[in-house]
Amino acid sequence: MNGFGFLLLTVHLLAAMVWVGGLVFFVLVGVPLARKNPQWQLAPALGRAFRPVGWAALIVLLITGPLLLAHLGVGWPVLREAAFWRSPFGMTLLAKILLVAFVIGLTIWHDRVSGRYPEKGALYAAVRFAGRAIGVASVLIVVAGLALARGY
Numbered sequence: 001m002n003g004f005g006f007l008l009l010t011v012h013l014l015a016a017m018v019w020v021g022g023l024v025f026f027v028l029v030g031v032p033l034a035r036k037n038p039q040w041q042l043a044p045a046l047g048r049a050f051r052p053v054g055w056a057a058l059i060v061l062l063i064t065g066p067l068l069l070a071h072l073g074v075g076w077p078v079l080r081e082a083a084f085w086r087s088p089f090g091m092t093l094l095a096k097i098l099l100v101a102f103v104i105g106l107t108i109w110h111d112r113v114s115g116r117y118p119e120k121g122a123l124y125a126a127v128r129f130a131g132r133a134i135g136v137a138s139v140l141i142v143v144a145g146l147a148l149a150r151g152y
């Protein structure tokens with residue numbers, strides 16, 4: 001890997017840290033603090049403040065990911081071959097792309113509806129479930145990324 005590849009990987013990893021780290025901070029620090037101090041209205045405020053940061057990180061990941069692929073020699077001609085998607089690298093990549101699409105779709109929905117529901121209703125439960133699903137899927141994306149980088 002040359003200097004440019006290393007730079008891409010560094011930016012990709014830093015963006016992944018910001019995205020996943022932000023989610024972990026929210027769940028392990030923000031949510032418990034918000035529960036202890038409901039009068040602060042902390043959870044929605046933290047959620048709104050993290051939104052631009054999280055989206056910036058996701059966009060950086062969406063740009064650097066395909067660039068990394070191209071840098072590894074996986075460009076359009078390779079991506080168009082069915083045999084590529086049957087290889088271990090191709091299958092891991094497919095799983096990763098599907099998980100990324102799932103996270104982005106669910107994050108858009110979560111951002112649109114969170115804060116606009118009465119607490120304890122069915123939508124409240126759905127938004128909480130979506131938040132957890134985003135967290136779990138994001139961790140799986142990291143595992144897929146690590147597997148890709150190690151050629152599994």
Ligand code: HEM
Pocket residue numbers: 009012013016019020058061062064065066068069072097100103138141142143144145146148149150
């Ligand atoms: C939420 C979005 C994403 C996260 C959290 C994420 C995270 C990661 C992580 C942690 C690694 C491991 C790096 C290493 O150990 O060296 C990685 C590698 C990689 N990611 Fe992503 N990634 C995301 C999106 C994407 C997308 C959309 C693509 C391409 C379509 C992509 C393509 C790659 C590739 C090709 C590697 C391997 C790089 C190498 O072997 O040097 N990633 N990713």
